[in-house]
Amino acid sequence: MTTPNKVALVVGAQGVIGRNLVEHLASLDDWEVIGLSRRGGPSSGRVSHLAVDLLDAADARQKLAALTRVTHVFYAAYQDRPTWAELVPPNLAMLIHVVDAIEPVAEDLQHISLMQGYKVYGGHLGPFKTPARETDAAFMPPEFMHDQQRFLEQRQQHARWSWSAIRPAVVGGFALGNPMNLALAIAVYASISKELGLPLRFPGKPGAYDHLLEMTDAGLLARATVWAATESACANQAFNITNGDLFRWSEMWPAIARYFDMEVAPPLPLSLDSVMADKEPLWRTMIETHHLADHPYTDVSSWRFADFVFSWDYDMFGDGSKARRFGFHEHIETLAMFTRLFDDFRRRNIIP
Numbered sequence: 001m002t003t004p005n006k007v008a009l010v011v012g013a014q015g016v017i018g019r020n021l022v023e024h025l026a027s028l029d030d031w032e033v034i035g036l037s038r039r040g041g042p043s044s045g046r047v048s049h050l051a052v053d054l055l056d057a058a059d060a061r062q063k064l065a066a067l068t069r070v071t072h073v074f075y076a077a078y079q080d081r082p083t084w085a086e087l088v089p090p091n092l093a094m095l096i097h098v099v100d101a102i103e104p105v106a107e108d109l110q111h112i113s114l115m116q117g118y119k120v121y122g123g124h125l126g127p128f129k130t131p132a133r134e135t136d137a138a139f140m141p142p143e144f145m146h147d148q149q150r151f152l153e154q155r156q157q158h159a160r161w162s163w164s165a166i167r168p169a170v171v172g173g174f175a176l177g178n179p180m181n182l183a184l185a186i187a188v189y190a191s192i193s194k195e196l197g198l199p200l201r202f203p204g205k206p207g208a209y210d211h212l213l214e215m216t217d218a219g220l221l222a223r224a225t226v227w228a229a230t231e232s233a234c235a236n237q238a239f240n241i242t243n244g245d246l247f248r249w250s251e252m253w254p255a256i257a258r259y260f261d262m263e264v265a266p267p268l269p270l271s272l273d274s275v276m277a278d279k280e281p282l283w284r285t286m287i288e289t290h291h292l293a294d295h296p297y298t299d300v301s302s303w304r305f306a307d308f309v310f311s312w313d314y315d316m317f318g319d320g321s322k323a324r325r326f327g328f329h330e331h332i333e334t335l336a337m338f339t340r341l342f343d344d345f346r347r348r349n350i351i352p
Protein backbone atom coordinates (compact mmCIF):
# COMPACT_ATOMS: atom_id res chain seq x y z
CA MET A 1 0.00 0.00 0.00
CA THR A 2 1.23 3.50 -0.88
CA THR A 3 2.20 5.73 2.03
CA PRO A 4 0.09 8.91 1.97
CA ASN A 5 2.17 11.83 0.70
CA LYS A 6 -0.64 14.34 0.26
CA VAL A 7 -2.80 15.76 3.02
CA ALA A 8 -6.22 17.15 2.09
CA LEU A 9 -8.11 19.63 4.23
CA VAL A 10 -11.76 19.38 3.15
CA VAL A 11 -13.66 22.42 4.39
CA GLY A 12 -17.39 21.77 4.60
CA ALA A 13 -16.89 18.03 4.97
CA GLN A 14 -20.46 17.18 6.01
CA GLY A 15 -22.25 18.66 2.99
CA VAL A 16 -23.25 16.87 -0.20
CA ILE A 17 -20.07 17.96 -1.98
CA GLY A 18 -17.66 17.69 0.94
CA ARG A 19 -18.88 14.27 2.08
CA ASN A 20 -18.37 12.75 -1.37
CA LEU A 21 -14.99 14.45 -1.70
CA VAL A 22 -13.85 12.94 1.61
CA GLU A 23 -15.01 9.48 0.51
CA HIS A 24 -13.21 9.75 -2.82
CA LEU A 25 -9.94 10.98 -1.28
CA ALA A 26 -10.11 8.23 1.34
CA SER A 27 -10.26 5.65 -1.46
CA LEU A 28 -6.92 6.88 -2.84
CA ASP A 29 -3.82 5.36 -1.22
CA ASP A 30 -1.67 8.49 -1.40
CA TRP A 31 -4.02 10.82 0.53
CA GLU A 32 -4.61 11.57 4.19
CA VAL A 33 -7.85 13.49 4.80
CA ILE A 34 -8.89 16.04 7.42
CA GLY A 35 -12.53 17.10 7.33
CA LEU A 36 -13.62 20.46 8.73
CA SER A 37 -17.21 21.27 9.65
CA ARG A 38 -19.18 22.95 12.40
CA ARG A 39 -20.24 19.67 13.99
CA GLY A 40 -17.19 17.52 13.23
CA GLY A 41 -17.52 13.76 12.88
CA PRO A 42 -16.00 10.38 13.78
CA SER A 43 -12.46 9.68 12.60
CA SER A 44 -11.57 6.44 10.87
CA GLY A 45 -8.44 5.17 9.13
CA ARG A 46 -6.79 7.95 7.15
CA VAL A 47 -9.76 10.28 7.69
CA SER A 48 -10.03 12.55 10.72
CA HIS A 49 -12.61 15.24 11.46
CA LEU A 50 -12.36 18.55 13.24
CA ALA A 51 -15.17 20.79 14.51
CA VAL A 52 -14.43 24.46 13.79
CA ASP A 53 -16.44 27.67 13.76
CA LEU A 54 -15.00 29.24 10.63
CA LEU A 55 -16.84 32.50 11.27
CA ASP A 56 -14.62 32.89 14.34
CA ALA A 57 -11.12 33.81 13.15
CA ALA A 58 -9.57 33.02 16.54
CA ASP A 59 -11.18 29.57 16.68
CA ALA A 60 -10.00 28.84 13.15
CA ARG A 61 -6.41 29.86 13.95
CA GLN A 62 -6.37 27.82 17.15
CA LYS A 63 -7.92 24.65 15.67
CA LEU A 64 -5.94 24.74 12.42
CA ALA A 65 -2.56 25.67 13.95
CA ALA A 66 -1.49 22.03 14.21
CA LEU A 67 -2.32 21.18 10.57
CA THR A 68 1.22 21.75 9.38
CA ARG A 69 1.24 18.86 6.89
CA VAL A 70 -1.69 20.04 4.75
CA THR A 71 -0.80 20.10 1.06
CA HIS A 72 -4.23 20.74 -0.51
CA VAL A 73 -7.24 22.72 0.70
CA PHE A 74 -10.61 21.79 -0.80
CA TYR A 75 -13.02 24.56 0.14
CA ALA A 76 -16.72 23.61 -0.07
CA ALA A 77 -18.18 25.39 2.97
CA TYR A 78 -21.30 27.52 2.70
CA GLN A 79 -23.39 29.68 5.04
CA ASP A 80 -26.95 30.41 3.96
CA ARG A 81 -28.50 33.86 4.38
CA PRO A 82 -31.85 35.40 3.31
CA THR A 83 -30.51 37.74 0.60
CA TRP A 84 -27.71 37.72 -1.97
CA ALA A 85 -26.04 40.70 -0.28
CA GLU A 86 -26.13 39.03 3.14
CA LEU A 87 -24.36 35.97 1.72
CA VAL A 88 -21.17 37.89 1.01
CA PRO A 89 -19.71 38.72 4.47
CA PRO A 90 -19.92 35.25 6.09
CA ASN A 91 -18.91 33.26 3.03
CA LEU A 92 -15.96 35.48 2.21
CA ALA A 93 -14.90 35.64 5.87
CA MET A 94 -14.85 31.84 6.26
CA LEU A 95 -12.54 31.39 3.27
CA ILE A 96 -10.24 34.16 4.47
CA HIS A 97 -10.09 32.65 7.96
CA VAL A 98 -9.11 29.25 6.53
CA VAL A 99 -6.36 30.66 4.33
CA ASP A 100 -5.09 33.00 7.06
CA ALA A 101 -4.86 30.05 9.46
CA ILE A 102 -3.38 27.44 7.10
CA GLU A 103 -0.99 29.39 4.89
CA PRO A 104 1.50 30.36 7.65
CA VAL A 105 1.73 26.86 9.17
CA ALA A 106 1.47 24.50 6.16
CA GLU A 107 4.90 24.86 4.59
CA ASP A 108 4.14 22.43 1.76
CA LEU A 109 0.77 23.93 0.78
CA GLN A 110 0.41 23.31 -2.95
CA HIS A 111 -3.15 24.09 -3.95
CA ILE A 112 -6.44 25.66 -2.84
CA SER A 113 -9.56 24.41 -4.61
CA LEU A 114 -12.65 26.64 -4.45
CA MET A 115 -16.11 25.15 -5.02
CA GLN A 116 -18.40 27.53 -6.90
CA GLY A 117 -21.48 27.07 -9.09
CA TYR A 118 -23.58 28.76 -11.75
CA LYS A 119 -24.20 31.75 -9.48
CA VAL A 120 -20.88 32.88 -10.95
CA TYR A 121 -22.78 33.40 -14.22
CA GLY A 122 -25.87 34.96 -12.66
CA GLY A 123 -27.93 31.81 -13.11
CA HIS A 124 -29.80 32.52 -9.86
CA LEU A 125 -30.90 35.97 -11.03
CA GLY A 126 -32.78 35.12 -14.20
CA PRO A 127 -32.20 34.19 -17.85
CA PHE A 128 -28.48 34.34 -18.66
CA LYS A 129 -26.23 33.49 -21.59
CA THR A 130 -26.08 29.77 -22.26
CA PRO A 131 -24.01 27.78 -22.56
CA ALA A 132 -22.14 29.58 -19.78
CA ARG A 133 -18.38 29.58 -20.24
CA GLU A 134 -15.55 30.12 -17.79
CA THR A 135 -14.51 33.25 -19.69
CA ASP A 136 -17.91 34.96 -19.38
CA ALA A 137 -17.87 38.46 -17.92
CA ALA A 138 -18.84 39.06 -14.30
CA PHE A 139 -21.99 40.97 -13.38
CA MET A 140 -22.89 43.72 -10.95
CA PRO A 141 -22.21 42.68 -7.32
CA PRO A 142 -23.05 41.48 -4.75
CA GLU A 143 -21.97 37.89 -5.42
CA PHE A 144 -19.83 36.10 -2.85
CA MET A 145 -18.37 33.63 -5.36
CA HIS A 146 -16.80 36.49 -7.27
CA ASP A 147 -15.37 37.91 -4.04
CA GLN A 148 -13.97 34.55 -2.99
CA GLN A 149 -12.23 33.96 -6.32
CA ARG A 150 -10.87 37.50 -6.39
CA PHE A 151 -9.43 36.97 -2.91
CA LEU A 152 -7.63 33.80 -4.02
CA GLU A 153 -6.35 35.41 -7.21
CA GLN A 154 -4.87 38.33 -5.29
CA ARG A 155 -3.47 36.18 -2.48
CA GLN A 156 -1.88 33.73 -4.91
CA GLN A 157 0.20 36.38 -6.72
CA HIS A 158 2.93 36.16 -4.09
CA ALA A 159 2.29 32.59 -2.94
CA ARG A 160 3.85 29.19 -3.58
CA TRP A 161 0.46 27.53 -4.10
CA SER A 162 -2.01 27.57 -7.00
CA TRP A 163 -5.80 27.67 -7.03
CA SER A 164 -8.67 26.24 -9.05
CA ALA A 165 -12.37 27.14 -9.18
CA ILE A 166 -14.79 24.27 -9.76
CA ARG A 167 -18.24 25.14 -11.12
CA PRO A 168 -20.81 22.32 -10.96
CA ALA A 169 -24.46 22.51 -11.92
CA VAL A 170 -27.03 21.35 -9.33
CA VAL A 171 -25.23 18.59 -7.42
CA GLY A 172 -26.78 15.18 -6.83
CA GLY A 173 -25.47 13.21 -3.85
CA PHE A 174 -26.18 11.92 -0.36
CA ALA A 175 -26.16 14.11 2.76
CA LEU A 176 -28.70 14.65 5.50
CA GLY A 177 -29.49 18.04 7.00
CA ASN A 178 -28.23 19.83 3.90
CA PRO A 179 -30.26 22.77 2.60
CA MET A 180 -29.35 22.11 -1.05
CA ASN A 181 -30.14 18.45 -1.73
CA LEU A 182 -32.46 18.30 -4.75
CA ALA A 183 -32.42 14.51 -5.19
CA LEU A 184 -33.47 13.90 -1.59
CA ALA A 185 -36.17 16.60 -1.83
CA ILE A 186 -37.61 14.90 -4.91
CA ALA A 187 -37.47 11.48 -3.25
CA VAL A 188 -39.25 12.66 -0.10
CA TYR A 189 -41.81 14.67 -2.10
CA ALA A 190 -42.57 11.61 -4.24
CA SER A 191 -42.78 9.33 -1.20
CA ILE A 192 -45.21 11.63 0.61
CA SER A 193 -47.29 12.11 -2.54
CA LYS A 194 -47.53 8.34 -2.94
CA GLU A 195 -48.44 7.90 0.72
CA LEU A 196 -51.32 10.34 0.18
CA GLY A 197 -52.48 8.48 -2.93
CA LEU A 198 -51.56 11.38 -5.20
CA PRO A 199 -49.93 11.34 -8.63
CA LEU A 200 -46.51 12.93 -8.99
CA ARG A 201 -46.97 16.54 -10.09
CA PHE A 202 -44.12 18.78 -11.14
CA PRO A 203 -44.48 21.73 -8.72
CA GLY A 204 -42.41 24.32 -10.55
CA LYS A 205 -43.16 27.53 -12.37
CA PRO A 206 -44.98 27.45 -15.70
CA GLY A 207 -42.24 27.17 -18.30
CA ALA A 208 -39.73 25.44 -16.04
CA TYR A 209 -41.02 22.04 -17.17
CA ASP A 210 -39.76 22.49 -20.71
CA HIS A 211 -36.44 24.31 -20.44
CA LEU A 212 -33.00 22.74 -20.61
CA LEU A 213 -30.86 22.14 -17.56
CA GLU A 214 -28.13 19.85 -16.31
CA MET A 215 -26.82 18.35 -13.08
CA THR A 216 -23.54 17.16 -11.60
CA ASP A 217 -23.12 13.84 -9.83
CA ALA A 218 -21.31 14.33 -6.50
CA GLY A 219 -18.97 11.41 -7.14
CA LEU A 220 -18.01 12.68 -10.58
CA LEU A 221 -17.55 16.14 -9.08
CA ALA A 222 -15.19 14.78 -6.41
CA ARG A 223 -13.04 13.07 -9.02
CA ALA A 224 -12.92 16.19 -11.18
CA THR A 225 -12.06 18.38 -8.20
CA VAL A 226 -9.08 16.21 -7.23
CA TRP A 227 -8.00 16.03 -10.88
CA ALA A 228 -7.96 19.83 -11.20
CA ALA A 229 -6.10 20.20 -7.90
CA THR A 230 -3.31 17.82 -8.90
CA GLU A 231 -2.92 18.44 -12.63
CA SER A 232 -0.34 21.19 -13.17
CA ALA A 233 -2.00 22.41 -16.39
CA CYS A 234 -5.13 23.26 -14.38
CA ALA A 235 -3.35 25.69 -12.04
CA ASN A 236 -5.16 29.02 -11.58
CA GLN A 237 -8.06 27.98 -13.81
CA ALA A 238 -11.83 27.66 -13.50
CA PHE A 239 -13.76 24.65 -14.82
CA ASN A 240 -17.43 23.87 -15.40
CA ILE A 241 -18.02 20.28 -14.25
CA THR A 242 -21.27 18.57 -15.26
CA ASN A 243 -22.65 15.13 -16.02
CA GLY A 244 -22.34 15.78 -19.75
CA ASP A 245 -26.00 15.53 -20.75
CA LEU A 246 -28.89 18.00 -20.84
CA PHE A 247 -32.48 17.23 -19.93
CA ARG A 248 -35.93 18.77 -19.54
CA TRP A 249 -38.15 18.04 -16.56
CA SER A 250 -40.90 17.20 -19.08
CA GLU A 251 -38.84 14.07 -19.94
CA MET A 252 -37.16 13.45 -16.58
CA TRP A 253 -40.26 13.81 -14.39
CA PRO A 254 -42.20 10.87 -15.93
CA ALA A 255 -39.05 8.72 -15.60
CA ILE A 256 -38.82 9.63 -11.90
CA ALA A 257 -42.52 8.80 -11.48
CA ARG A 258 -41.94 5.39 -13.06
CA TYR A 259 -39.17 4.72 -10.55
CA PHE A 260 -41.61 5.33 -7.70
CA ASP A 261 -44.37 3.41 -9.51
CA MET A 262 -46.56 6.51 -9.69
CA GLU A 263 -48.79 8.18 -12.23
CA VAL A 264 -47.91 11.65 -13.52
CA ALA A 265 -50.41 14.51 -13.40
CA PRO A 266 -50.05 17.84 -15.22
CA PRO A 267 -47.65 20.35 -13.61
CA LEU A 268 -49.15 22.65 -10.98
CA PRO A 269 -47.18 25.54 -9.44
CA LEU A 270 -46.71 24.84 -5.74
CA SER A 271 -44.47 26.31 -3.09
CA LEU A 272 -43.02 23.17 -1.53
CA ASP A 273 -41.70 25.28 1.32
CA SER A 274 -45.34 26.08 2.13
CA VAL A 275 -47.27 22.92 1.25
CA MET A 276 -44.74 20.57 2.87
CA ALA A 277 -44.48 22.60 6.08
CA ASP A 278 -47.30 20.66 7.78
CA LYS A 279 -46.15 17.19 6.69
CA GLU A 280 -43.94 16.35 9.68
CA PRO A 281 -46.67 14.35 11.49
CA LEU A 282 -47.28 12.37 8.29
CA TRP A 283 -43.54 11.76 7.95
CA ARG A 284 -43.42 10.45 11.54
CA THR A 285 -46.25 8.07 10.70
CA MET A 286 -44.40 6.93 7.57
CA ILE A 287 -41.29 6.20 9.62
CA GLU A 288 -43.32 3.90 11.86
CA THR A 289 -45.40 2.32 9.09
CA HIS A 290 -42.50 1.62 6.72
CA HIS A 291 -39.85 1.06 9.42
CA LEU A 292 -37.68 3.88 8.13
CA ALA A 293 -34.56 5.23 9.81
CA ASP A 294 -35.58 7.73 12.46
CA HIS A 295 -34.29 10.92 10.85
CA PRO A 296 -35.89 14.25 11.80
CA TYR A 297 -38.13 15.73 9.12
CA THR A 298 -35.89 18.79 8.96
CA ASP A 299 -32.93 16.59 7.98
CA VAL A 300 -34.71 15.29 4.87
CA SER A 301 -36.32 18.59 3.85
CA SER A 302 -34.71 20.86 1.26
CA TRP A 303 -37.91 22.51 0.14
CA ARG A 304 -36.64 26.07 -0.34
CA PHE A 305 -33.85 24.83 -2.58
CA ALA A 306 -36.20 22.61 -4.57
CA ASP A 307 -38.53 25.58 -5.08
CA PHE A 308 -35.53 27.58 -6.27
CA VAL A 309 -34.49 24.97 -8.85
CA PHE A 310 -38.06 24.37 -10.02
CA SER A 311 -38.48 28.11 -10.59
CA TRP A 312 -36.00 28.19 -13.46
CA ASP A 313 -38.26 28.92 -16.40
CA TYR A 314 -35.17 29.52 -18.53
CA ASP A 315 -32.26 27.38 -19.76
CA MET A 316 -29.64 26.57 -17.10
CA PHE A 317 -26.52 24.95 -18.50
CA GLY A 318 -22.85 25.57 -19.09
CA ASP A 319 -20.16 24.57 -21.55
CA GLY A 320 -18.19 21.65 -20.10
CA SER A 321 -15.70 21.35 -22.96
CA LYS A 322 -12.83 23.15 -21.20
CA ALA A 323 -12.41 20.34 -18.67
CA ARG A 324 -12.40 17.82 -21.54
CA ARG A 325 -9.76 19.84 -23.39
CA PHE A 326 -7.60 19.80 -20.26
CA GLY A 327 -7.99 16.04 -19.86
CA PHE A 328 -11.05 15.20 -17.71
CA HIS A 329 -13.39 13.03 -19.78
CA GLU A 330 -15.74 11.37 -17.27
CA HIS A 331 -19.50 11.62 -17.72
CA ILE A 332 -22.67 10.08 -16.32
CA GLU A 333 -26.27 9.92 -17.52
CA THR A 334 -28.39 12.08 -15.20
CA LEU A 335 -31.30 9.62 -15.07
CA ALA A 336 -28.84 6.91 -14.02
CA MET A 337 -27.59 9.27 -11.31
CA PHE A 338 -31.12 9.83 -9.97
CA THR A 339 -31.84 6.10 -10.03
CA ARG A 340 -28.65 5.29 -8.15
CA LEU A 341 -29.35 7.98 -5.54
CA PHE A 342 -32.94 6.85 -5.00
CA ASP A 343 -31.68 3.26 -4.62
CA ASP A 344 -29.16 4.53 -2.07
CA PHE A 345 -31.85 6.39 -0.11
CA ARG A 346 -33.84 3.15 0.03
CA ARG A 347 -30.81 1.11 1.13
CA ARG A 348 -30.24 3.62 3.92
CA ASN A 349 -33.93 3.30 4.83
CA ILE A 350 -34.55 7.01 4.35
CA ILE A 351 -37.52 6.54 2.00
CA PRO A 352 -39.89 3.56 1.59
